[in-house]
Amino acid sequence: xxxxxxxxxxxxxxxxxxxxxxxxxxxxxxxxxxxxxxxxxxxxxxxxxxxxxxxxxxxxxxxxxxxxxxxxxxxxxxxxxxxxxxxxxxxxxxxxxxxxxxxxxxxxxxxxxxxxxxxxxxxxxxxxxxxxxxxxxxxxxxxxxxxxxxxxxxxxxxxxxxxxxxxxxxxxxxxxxxxxxxxxxxxxxxxxxxxxxxxxxxxxxxxxxxxxxxxxxxxxxxxxxxxxxxxxxxxxxxxxxxxxxxxxxxxxxxxxxxxxxxxxxxxxxxxxxxxxxxxxxxxxxxxxxxxxxxxxxxxxxxxxxxxxxxxxxxxxxxxx
Amino acid sequence: xxxxxxxxxxxxxxxxxxxxxxxxxxxxxxxxxxxxxxxxxxxxxxxxxxxxxxxxxxxxxxxxxxxxxxxxxxxxxxxxxxxxxxxxxxxxxxxxxxxxxxxxxxxxxxxxxxxxxxxxxxxxxxxxxxxxxxxx
Numbered sequence: 001x002x003x004x005x006x007x008x009x010x011x012x013x014x015x016x017x018x019x020x021x022x023x024x025x026x027x028x029x030x031x032x033x034x035x036x037x038x039x040x041x042x043x044x045x046x047x048x049x050x051x052x053x054x055x056x057x058x059x060x061x062x063x064x065x066x067x068x069x070x071x072x073x074x075x076x077x078x079x080x081x082x083x084x085x086x087x088x089x090x091x092x093x094x095x096x097x098x099x100x101x102x103x104x105x106x107x108x109x110x111x112x113x114x115x116x117x118x119x120x121x122x123x124x125x126x127x128x129x130x131x132x133x134x135x136x137x138x139x140x141x142x143x144x145x146x147x148x149x150x151x152x153x154x155x156x157x158x159x160x161x162x163x164x165x166x167x168x169x170x171x172x173x174x175x176x177x178x179x180x181x182x183x184x185x186x187x188x189x190x191x192x193x194x195x196x197x198x199x200x201x202x203x204x205x206x207x208x209x210x211x212x213x214x215x216x217x218x219x220x221x222x223x224x225x226x227x228x229x230x231x232x233x234x235x236x237x238x239x240x241x242x243x244x245x246x247x248x249x250x251x252x253x254x255x256x257x258x259x260x261x262x263x264x265x266x267x268x269x270x271x272x273x274x275x276x277x278x279x280x281x282x283x284x285x286x287x288x289x290x291x292x293x294x295x296x297x298x299x300x301x302x303x304x305x306x307x308x309x310x311x312x313x314x315x316x317x318x319x320x
Numbered sequence: 321x322x323x324x325x326x327x328x329x330x331x332x333x334x335x336x337x338x339x340x341x342x343x344x345x346x347x348x349x350x351x352x353x354x355x356x357x358x359x360x361x362x363x364x365x366x367x368x369x370x371x372x373x374x375x376x377x378x379x380x381x382x383x384x385x386x387x388x389x390x391x392x393x394x395x396x397x398x399x400x401x402x403x404x405x406x407x408x409x410x411x412x413x414x415x416x417x418x419x420x421x422x423x424x425x426x427x428x429x430x431x432x433x434x435x436x437x438x439x440x441x442x443x444x445x446x447x448x449x450x451x452x453x454x455x456x
Contacts, residue, residue, distance in 0.1 A: 088350040090358060110357055
């Protein structure tokens with residue numbers, strides 16, 4: 001049975017192997033993505049970001065339960081960092097959501113960043129397409145928990161949840177650029193800890209200073225407390241699930257869903273153009289030895305990189 | 321295509337909560353360049369098998385210190401094959417008496433690693449014996 005058909009019928013094995021082939025740039029995997037592409041665009045993609053240890057995986061585990069309660073299906077992509085020294089990785093997010101592993105309506109797949117910056121891996125975009133084409137109602141993406149600049153998720157998700165915990169800085173931290181800007185929903189996790197009230201107030205001040213919000217959507221702040229108090233935690237997760245639904249509805253009502261989708265589409269297009277135009281040229285330059293001889297010229301200060309690049313462009317791109 | 325990066329899972333079936341060994345192995349695999357999924361303690365054979373297939377691992381490493389390996393390891397292999405994980409190689413480790421090795425090999429395990437073996441030897445064995453899956 002052809003891979004596209006298997007994926008569209010929901011085969012986890014076929015889909016997971018396809019994602020792997022995309023990660024490893026297996027020729028042929030791209031062809032499959034081309035065939036799958038027309039069947040994408042239906043899933044609601046939710047991004048989870050925030051510092052390491054904030055509780056992203058734990059919240060996702062409970063969100064999956066909420067999704068399943070509503071008889072919808074979920075694909076989950078969990079990204080963890082690759083070692084900059086060995087290239088290996090410990091993908092340790094799924095450990096928080098193993099209770100769903102036997103649920104056929106849930107497909108959890110871990111990925112390593114493989115050197116990509118921005119909080120995700122290069123293959124995540126295509127992996128989202130695969131899960132979308134499988135028919136998952138929701139695709140949840142968890143970024144590497146790192147710092148303020150890991151904002152790649154905005155190019156992939158319709159709704160972004162930023163998970164924070166108390167005690168991680170002051171009001172100046174709260175107004176810096178980066179991940180706080182990208183939130184559609186704030187989740188203060190471990191809100192039973194000291195500093196939770198202060199964090200809530202700082203976020204409110206930051207939001208109050210804003211000069212209006214796109215689509216009129218002011219990010220709500222959801223608080224979740226001790227995960228071992230099941231009732232209270234579940235209530236917070238219901239609130240989170242409702243918020244996520246309301247946000248998506250707002251995108252539709254305010255006619256901005258299209259903008260988000262367009263942004264992702266532009267990014268994909270740019271990357272595909274990059275690969276199609278730049279890679280063959282670079283490969284040729286390396287093969288013919290021209291890359292090395294250009295480097296030699298630069299080291300001897302005979303010319304500059306910009307002149308060389310313009311020369312290459314003129315040579316290889318005849319229409320410019 | 322050059323040999324692809326190995327994906328390996330470290331799993332602890334059953335009630336044994338002694339996970340230090342499993343975590344040492346997970347770190348060791350990371351240092352060896354593998355992408356390692358660690359599913360933690362107290363997993364059923366079914367949960368482990370389902371996770372292994374979802375994660376498309378080449379090798380599944382089972383760890384047990386409590387003596388329940390004679391049931392749990394073969395059961396996990398059985399369930400894994402039933403769920404369609406035909407091309408996932410299974411290895412095991414922990415507190416396993418020599419007399420039990422053949423039982424485990426007969427059940428489908430490719431290797432058994434007990435205290436006394438070095439981490440370097442384990443990595444060497446894996447590099448020589450586990451081939452990353454390449455079919456579609």
